[in-house]
Amino acid sequence: MQKNTTYNRRNFIGDITKAGLVGLLPRPDFAEQNDAPVKNSAGALFITKPYLQNLSPTACTVIWITGKPCKSWVEYGTSAPDKKASHASIGLIDANYINKITLSNLQPGTKYCYRICSHEISDFQPYKLTWGADEQSELYYFTTPDTQEDNISWVVLNDIHDRPASFPLLFSLVKDFKYDFVFLNGDMFDYQTNQQQMIDHLLSPLGNIFSTTTPFIYTRGNHETRGVFARNHYNYFENPDNRYYFSFTRGPVHFVVLDTGEDKEDDHAEYGGLAAFDAYREEQEKWLAKEIETPAFKKAPFRVVMMHIPPYQSGDWHGTMHCRALFNPLFNKGKIDLLICGHTHRYGTYLADDATHHYPLVIGGGPLESKRTIIKVNANSRELKLVMLRDDGTEVGNVTVESRKRR
Structure with a gap:
């Protein structure tokens, strides 16, 4: 097991304020619900790159x-x-x-x-x-991907929390790693405010690095469900099946992406009676039970799940426990090969455990300096290798999985 750096994600906004870094958070005056941007200073029509x-x-x-x-x-x-x-x-x-x-x-x-x-x-x-x-x-x-591709690579970021300067720093650590796509594994923002936040804190930084030529896949985190603009969020992305939970195959890997929703109870006072994540997760449980029986899932050399809230190593908050009860039995039954999560702000790799999760669990860190991580993964038909790097370039986790056809 990778030794973890201890950090309490529940207190990180308070810690930032005490450290004099509150200016990095979205300002209250962002909160008008307006998705029509002002023309940029050069007078051009394009507000973002493609x-x-x-x-x-x-x-x-x-x-x-x-x-x-x-x-x-x-x-x-x-x-x-x-x-x-x-x-x-x-x-x-x-x-x-x-x-x-x-x-x-x-x-x-x-x-x-x-x-x-x-x-x-x-x-x-x-x-x-x-x-x-x-x-x-x-x-x-x-x-476009080749239908016969044998080798794929991808990188994973999570819990950036409205710090666009983290993107170029973290991507500089993988400049020599050729990746086919990028997973944004939740909590790119603290809360959803307006379109300008979407542009300044995500779309423009990514456009300057890779997203004009390499696609990214958005796995929604619990912070993407918060704020006046949260219901506009999906307008800016497109996933398979036009939803936040889906599956797809690239080369030797069959991916399952789940939307873990909020981490507190639906009736929590903060949500004002506007949350219904329990039923939404139960909907995904039913879908997942069918997904693990599909030929695409069963025949893949590797089965990798991406989701924001981990079912273990994340305390006993409601979202964690609900994900554990609904999804973990199906992960074990379907014999997934790897689960990659975020959410806790404590990076760590956890080996398979017959008593709990029968698969390796990797949790990315973030969002503060020395806590941020970027994960790089390469898979061919024989072997999958994952390496997690801290923001200073230090390797802080690795997992190697052999193809089930070789076991």
Whole structure:
């Protein structure tokens, strides 16, 4: 077992305030519920760079935000951007601030170039549109997964808690590690305030590092359920099955992603009667019971679960105990190979235990200096290797799992 650094996540906001770091937290005046951003200082339409979501062998979703409502499209292709895609529903082409366009019928294992394009609608009358500025981006690139890929790599971050400066520091530790995608394993924020927080504390930092060319997958944490903007959160991301719990296969790994919800009881005074996470977790339990019986799950050399709140090593709060009661028996029954979590702010690796969890459990740290971690994982059809690094580059955990076909 990896020795843990002790830190009480329940007191970390108070500790920050005492340390004079309260300026890193979202300001109270963020709390207007407004998802229409102001044009940026350069007067350009694009408020964010494009970022990739839900990449598969045959599809990829491109999302970006504009400062005005726009008609938007993506130009893309292999040797040149000679194809065009937009998004329409119920007969209407989108005219939004949040532009979300899926490129379909792609070829597996193929490199594509793409650029985003938007045309401002400056006045939207019933029978007359007035067009404003238009803008297109530089060319970006991504590669669709090969259906026969044998080797995949990914990195995991968790519990950043509104500290965008943590992203470039942590990613600098894996600059020589080629990763296919990134898992954001919950609590990127302290609470949800407005779109500008989403842009400044997440989308722009990630866009400057990797997300124009490499997709990320968002695993919701308990702090993503809090605040006036929490119900707008999903508009900015796209997951398989269009929900926060889902499964997918990449190469030798079948991934199961669960949404552990809040960590306190639904009737806790803080939620004002607006929480229903027990029923939501029970819904996921029923789905998981079917998931572990699917051919994709059973045949995979490795089965990896990603979720925010760990069922063990996380005290006896309601969310932990409910996740333990609902999910852990199914994890054991399905013989998962690895569970990666966050939430506790204490990094640690915990070996399989016949009395509790029959699989290795890895918990990432965060959010303060010397507590932050980044996890890198590589898997082929024979072996899965995980290494967890602290923010000073020190290795603080590792797990190696052999393929079930070799056991």
